[in-house]
Amino acid sequence: AQKVTQAQTEISVVEKEDVTLDCVYETRDTTYYLFWYKQPPSGELVFLIRRNSFDEQNEISGRYSWNFQKSTSSFNFTITASQVVDSAVYFCALRGQGGSEKLVFGKGTKLTVNP
């Protein structure tokens, strides 16, 4: 069975602080795909990044960076110099190699950035 755990239910930081959102996954597939989505207060889901299991390179996009470590089954997301506009619920998701096209979502981490 596939599972995504986001242990941090809610995080509150002050603007300009760095914050890391944790994501731990479980899968028996040798090839799998990981995603992060952002859900701002307006409710829509915005795709942020995808990562293939065979590509362990970390990625940086502006203030966002992602650390993928197969050894610990983790795909953590860091926001540097957080801003109020980063306030949202962030979801980590996993798609396996075979079977249905199901995206398995974690329960999400609600990030609040205070001015």
Add this chain to the structure above:
Amino acid sequence: NAGVTQTPKFRILKIGQSMTLQCTQDMNHNYMYWYRQDPGMGLKLIYYSVGAGITDKGEVPNGYNVSRSTTEDFPLRLELAAPSQTSVYFCASSYNPGQSLGRNQPQHFGDGTRLSIL
């Protein structure tokens, strides 16, 4: 491009009523999905479709039906609304060029339909 469009945005139903949630996409995506999001939870897959005329059950299909007569449209039907179906419903689509190549493609989501059953 409008992307994925869902209607209505909000709806209140009485127990036992039926309704159809509409979803249409203009990106020529072959895969489409319906998810529900309950408070404090992630999304759970209800049904999905890999192309016109083909649908399959997801994790929580009971109480719902779908059809896929065109590439663009993927409506979700609630036949006998129950309070347990109060949720936010998201439609999504993705382009999968082939079985092995497609699974890293991101799903693009609509803005959601907030449904309350009273």
